[in-house]
Amino acid sequence: CKCSHAGDSAVGKTALTQMFCSDGAHFQKNYTLTTGVELLVKTVSVPETSDSVELFIFDSAGKELFSEMMEKLWEQPNALCIIYDVTNEQSFSNCAKWLERLRARTLGMHLPGVLVGNKTDLIGRRAVEQKRAEEWAEIQGLQYCETSVKEMENVEVPFHILANSFHQLYREKVETFHSLV
Template sequence: MEEEYDYLYNVLLIGDCEIGKSSILRRICENEFSDEYLSTIGVDFNTKRITIDSGGIKLVIWDTSGQERFKKITNSYYRGAHGIILVYDITNEESFENIEENWMTSIKENANENVKTILIGNKCDLEEKRQVSKEKGKEFADEYKIPFYEVSAKNNINIDNTFFEITRNIRENNGSNK
């Protein structure tokens, strides 16, 4: 039986390939983690119900492929997004550089101007392999005036906080729109 909800919001997970977007989706929706890597073909999705201020909110979370060959498909999902979670891998400098070079451009070109955005550095459990400092992520987020978290899908660090924050921001932005 489907749970009731007061609001329905679409949230996109975007970023390069192999940075853990699917693991984040699996962690928030199913509270599971797998070390097995399966490339997302085009777009995948799942749903999560969250309660904020006694209001039931259903998130439809879209996991987009980071592969260039699926860019036209994934770009079409930006328009309907209420929120976008930009993801990079703290152990992969290039994935961080591509946030500004590729992904922020995709948001500007394809998303509604009032879309809520949040930046997350995934794999914070791999401190010994870190290539992107927490300060660098924070500076980038401050420059764009967006929230920032470092998360670990594997160890379930800050996953819930990320989704609660973006949901609150979307709700404030949309008022009582359902």
């Protein structure tokens, strides 16, 4: 499953991805700006089945100057992950722009997706209320979750949502194919 991550710089895309892929072993206090795309791969078991989904996670730069290069690498993703910082109103507002760019690469197909509000450990600095983000995600056809990479809270949740959603979509396509044969 090719999973494209998007969001503004410094929202925690790289931290979230690295913490998930390393099972919590690599939280760094200082990250350097991602200037391209980093590919991380992890297999996720699908609950109540013997199946698993191999996620190819494309962690991309959030700076505008790199976004044209990213769009080539975003060609035909299977799942979408948009990440924002709950303490940064602008990063939430820009989610619409990131989603539009990713969906422009999906050839009109509906893909599983998740909106992730990160940095929930910064309670006193929250600028985007959870209910507001949940409502926006629902309107956009995305699932929603919140995380704190620093506190290791719900780090695996967005990836499990994507793996389960992709698996369900795959099973539906297989069943449709079998019904046609």
